[in-house]
Amino acid sequence: MTGLPVTTPYSWSVADTFTASIGNGIRDQLTFLQKPPNFVGYQGVTQSLGNQVWTPLGLDQAPTDPYGGHSTTTNTSRYVCQSGVGGWYTVCGVYTPNGNSTGFRAVRIQVNGAPVPGLGAYLPSMGAELGVVTPTKDVFLNPGDYVEVCGWQSSGGSLGTAIDPDMRTGLWLRYSHA
Template sequence: MANLPVPVLASEVAGNFFTAALARAGIYNAGTFLLNPPLFVGTQNTTQSTTTGAWTVTSLDTTQVDSYGGHSNTTNNSRYTAQVAGLYQVCGVVGWASNATGIRGARLHLNGAPIQGTAQMTIAASGSVHAMATPVRVVRLGAGDYVEVAGWQSSGGALVTNVGSDIAPALWVCWAGA
């Protein structure tokens, strides 16, 4: 039951009879949507080179869950595009290969622009794989709006992402309300 619209409850007026159509509009449709809201989890399974000193959106070439078809593993694969308007909880993570130089960061983007207050930065740990997660944010998306996770590093050269079993770039998006 993918791509259900946000249900609109039937308007009730005095003198209406409780019919099957009214029950379907007011109860069944709402229940069906709430049991199957838009949900996306995408991860990166192939390393990606990132430029030092620049924000780089991360490719997500593996879809774990996409209940409304808002992501493609091949076309614009850094994005989750909202199919249903509403409030969404969004969180991302970026992981890098072992490197002890510089700073690492992650932030969320909405329609290609940074979402204020989502950047997290830290100093790289000595010689170990490193990951940086964004805070969970509630973002209003219209149908067609898209979100991405971007990484930043200052190792002094190109640095590839890490795609281990426990640390890999990822994006989580979940519908939270109308």
């Protein structure tokens, strides 16, 4: 059972008797706690980023998405908070550019196209492929809000993302609490 909304606990009164409806509500609450919304998405195809431009990073692979918040064909950079499961989500992302020894590399998390304070990171280029990782932080999402990981680079020209078996651009999130 996946895709369950956040449920409201039943409020018992002295005269209540246990019914199938109440039992199903308890079952759904426990199932939600066992299987809350979570998402793992990453790049399987390289992407070119322009010089000094914040760019949402496409995620064409989504091995974990039980609530269906991501599409691998439309707006592939976005995870959209689904109806019934608004709340606090723990979010982290990584931007993995190809090696280049010029300029800086940066990554940030955006919600609805706006950067989230405290969820960005910068590194000087070291000439080799490297993963620039955002801090991990809880972010409040309403249903319909979307989260993206964005990359930025200042190599002087376009720079592609790296696709390695053990290092690639990605976004991770999971429901934390209401």
